[in-house]
Amino acid sequence: MESEHLLELVDIEAGYGRAALVLRGLTVRVPPATIVCLVGPNGAGKSTVLKVASGMLVPRSGRVVVQGKDVAGDGPQQMLRHGLAHVLQGHSVFPEMTVAENIKLGGFTVGDKAVLNERIERVKTVFPIVAERWNDLAGLLSGGQQKQVEFARSLMISPKVVLLDEPSMGLDPKTTATVFEQVVRMRDHGTAVLLVEQNARRALETADVGCVLDLGRVHISGPARELLEDPELSRLYLGGRPAA
Amino acid sequence: MRNDSDLQATGRWAGLRRSPQRMTGLTLVVVVAVFALVFPMTTSTGYLLSTGVVILNYALLATGWNFMGGFTGYISLGHAAYFGLGCYTTAILIDRVELSWWLALALTPVIVGLIAVPIGIAALRVRGASFVIVTIAFVLILLLVSQSWVSLTGGSTGIMIPRPFDGLTRVEHHRVFYYIFVAALVLALFVWWRIDRSRFGMGLKAVREDEDKARALGVPTFWAKLIAFVWSAVFTSLAGGLYALWFGDLDPVFQFSILMGAYMVLMALLGGVRELYGPVVGAIVVGLSIEFFKAEFGDTQFHLVATGLLLAVVVLFMPEGVIPAVRGLFTRFGPQASSIREETAEQLAARQDAVGATTPGSES
Numbered sequence: 001m002e003s004e005h006l007l008e009l010v011d012i013e014a015g016y017g018r019a020a021l022v023l024r025g026l027t028v029r030v031p032p033a034t035i036v037c038l039v040g041p042n043g044a045g046k047s048t049v050l051k052v053a054s055g056m057l058v059p060r061s062g063r064v065v066v067q068g069k070d071v072a073g074d075g076p077q078q079m080l081r082h083g084l085a086h087v088l089q090g091h092s093v094f095p096e097m098t099v100a101e102n103i104k105l106g107g108f109t110v111g112d113k114a115v116l117n118e119r120i121e122r123v124k125t126v127f128p129i130v131a132e133r134w135n136d137l138a139g140l141l142s143g144g145q146q147k148q149v150e151f152a153r154s155l156m157i158s159p160k161v162v163l164l165d166e167p168s169m170g171l172d173p174k175t176t177a178t179v180f181e182q183v184v185r186m187r188d189h190g191t192a193v194l195l196v197e198q199n200a201r202r203a204l205e206t207a208d209v210g211c212v213l214d215l216g217r218v219h220i221s222g223p224a225r226e227l228l229e230d231p232e233l234s235r236l237y238l239g240g241r242p243a244a
Numbered sequence: 245m246r247n248d249s250d251l252q253a254t255g256r257w258a259g260l261r262r263s264p265q266r267m268t269g270l271t272l273v274v275v276v277a278v279f280a281l282v283f284p285m286t287t288s289t290g291y292l293l294s295t296g297v298v299i300l301n302y303a304l305l306a307t308g309w310n311f312m313g314g315f316t317g318y319i320s321l322g323h324a325a326y327f328g329l330g331c332y333t334t335a336i337l338i339d340r341v342e343l344s345w346w347l348a349l350a351l352t353p354v355i356v357g358l359i360a361v362p363i364g365i366a367a368l369r370v371r372g373a374s375f376v377i378v379t380i381a382f383v384l385i386l387l388l389v390s391q392s393w394v395s396l397t398g399g400s401t402g403i404m405i406p407r408p409f410d411g412l413t414r415v416e417h418h419r420v421f422y423y424i425f426v427a428a429l430v431l432a433l434f435v436w437w438r439i440d441r442s443r444f445g446m447g448l449k450a451v452r453e454d455e456d457k458a459r460a461l462g463v464p465t466f467w468a469k470l471i472a473f474v475w476s477a478v479f480t481s482l483a484g485g486l487y488a489l490w491f492g493d494l495d496p497v498f499q500f501s502i503l504m505g506a507y508m509v510l511m512a513l514l515g516g517v518r519e520l521y522g523p524v525v526g527a528i529v530v531g532l533s534i535e536f537f538k539a540e541f542g543d544t545q546f547h548l549v550a551t552g553l554l555l556a557v558v559v560l561f562m563p564e565g566v567i568p569a570v571r572g573l574f575t576r577f578g579p580q581a582s583s584i585r586e587e588t589a590e591q592l593a594a595r596q597d598a599v600g601a602t603t604p605g606s607e608s
Contacts, residue, residue, distance in 0.1 A: 056460060080462040088460055094453040097446075105450050108443065109462040153461070 005029045005065075006160045006192050007053060007084065012062035014052050021060070022048045024216035028194070030161055035183060035193045037207030037224060039200035039237060044213040046196040047089060050163040053194065054086035055079035067160070080109045083160035090169055093146045093153075095139025099130060102138050102149055106156030116156075123152040126189060127182070144175035151182055161192045168199050180206045200237060204228045212237055268574065273521065280426060284419045293418035299531035300425035301487055305504075306511035306523030307432045308479030313509065314436075314517040315445065315472050317452035318371070321505045322379030325386050326477040328499035329356045330484020335403045335494055336396060345408035345489055352485035353478040360477035364470045371455070380502060387500035402495040405488055421490040428486060429524070432479045437520055439475070448472055480508075510555055516565025525566050529558070 007030040015021040022045040030036045038046045051057035053064060055076045064072040066082045074082070085106075093102050103123060107116045124131040129145050130152045138149055147167055154162050164183065168176040176199070183206060187193055197203035204210045210224035212233065220233065227233055284293060309323045333355050337348035367378045390397045397403060409420060439445040447468050450458035459465045488494060498504075511530050515522030533554050537547035562569035 076459055077462045077464060086460050088457060092457050094450055096453055101446055105446060105461050108447060
């Protein structure tokens with residue numbers, strides 16, 4: 001039976017090496033064309049969730065289900081083929097390579113040249129900065145522009161779900177606003193987004209569904225707006241400021 | 245209607261016409277190539293010809309090294325292992341197996357390439373300083389093996405290879421090998437150039453920039469590195485095989501020398517590891533400086549000191565290599581690009597049409 005969710009992480013237990021578990025029975029579900037946001041304190045395991053979903057970290061137990069198929073244990077290449085694109089924390093462009101090369105690298109697993117060219121044209125439309133700075137070294141772009149190149153690159157595999165790890169890291173408030181606009185734009189173009197963000201309030205304002213992580217499991221989840229308006233949650237996880 | 249490839253081709257040639265820097269670079273390459281081809285015909289001095297062969301050998305070795313170092317950023321100080329393996333494989337195939345020289349030479353890169361596969365699988369599991377140490381260890385192991393396995397390698401005495409072309413004078417011998425080395429170098433440069441422009445090459449460059457990011461994008465980093473490693477061993481061993489045929493006398497201490505591996509790294513770094521011709525330029529600088537200092541100071545350790553000083557000066561002032569430094573000078577003192585974008589009449593009309601179509605009320 002086809003699942004109504006594009007991505008499901010079910011009862012995931014994962015950790016690094018022989019160290020203690022970071023994720024302890026975590027379950028997260030990502031429906032189509034939805035922004036699901038993971039927030040929580042440092043060490044809650046937010047980035048680890050994305051690493052498990054992208055195949056960079058193999059879970060010790062649990063299921064990683066993409067459109068009804070359990071793909072737990074598959075590596076990054078297979079996960080890309082399953083339609084999961086991971087945008088890493090910080091600036092993940094290759095600064096010494098051109099914007100063109102960065103974008104083409106996003107489609108490294110796409111074999112068909114015609115499909116690749118078609119997707120290049122598409123991301124140029126969605127992110128005009130890509131077309132404008134096509135032949136420039138990516139390292140010469142501003143932080144916000146680099147982030148847009150990363151988003152564009154993630155769309156090159158025409159992903160079902162984009163895994164975004166702290167997209168606002170190191171960006172000024174204005175650029176952060178632009179970046180979140182682009183996240184919404186991706187969702188509006190039909191791509192689901194699993195977003196991990198330290199700026200919890202800003203992320204929940206952008207997301208459709210929110211999950212609060214604590215000690216490696218989902219503490220509470222629900223519509224992002226409701227989480228934002230919950231005074232107890234606001235006190236515990238959003239800096240104590242009551243929702244506007 | 246023009247297709248994409250037409251546009252790309254047009255753009256490429258248009259770029260060439262517009263860029264005096266690229267034209268200068270191309271002119272320089274043509275001049276050096278013509279000089280390199282004409283040089284052996286203009287001299288009958290054995291010393292000059294043999295110096296030319298040595299520099300070409302260096303250029304082939306450094307270009308071979310650059311398949312690994314340039315594309316992936318993995319610094320191997322032990323590439324002398326593949327040079328030595330190339331030398332000994334050719335020599336053993338001729339002297340022990342009694343194959344013809346050309347068959348031995350053709351089989352050498354294949355055999356060494358196959359040997360490089362398990363070595364690469366083991367060495368590429370580590371990165372950075374650990375990788376450097378593993379590569380050095382492999383040279384030392386091969387040195388011990390070549391010195392100890394007397395029945396196969398001749399031990400410390402080495403091995404002699406008969407000259408492949410009978411009846412040639414020493415000068416003619418150098419001249420023939422000069423052109424063979426040129427052909428091998430052109431082949432290596434062509435393969436490097438093809439990889440540089442391929443999707444595979446792009447994946448390799450991503451590994452050089454950041455291996456983890458490349459992996460996250462689906463680049464099969466381990467296999468990409470392994471293929472680059474094997475190509476690198478193939479061309480380095482080809483240089484070794486040709487050297488064995490040219491020089492005719494192998495000594496394990498020289499063939500498996502750490503210094504030779506260090507020279508390969510220095511030559512590639514000197515010219516610029518990200519450049520097609522970088523290792524060739526580095527080989528010319530290092531080869532000529534070694535010969536000059538040997539002539540000036542004799543065959544003592546002093547020529548090594550003088551060469552080292554020269555290299556230190558170049559690395560200090562041209563850390564990216566000679567080619568990027570010269571290109572930087574062109575950019576600095578050459579004509580600056582205009583901020584005004586050139587547009588053809590067709591492009592202008594098309595843009596005006598597009599603006600007209602999207603402007604409210606333009607239809608009226």
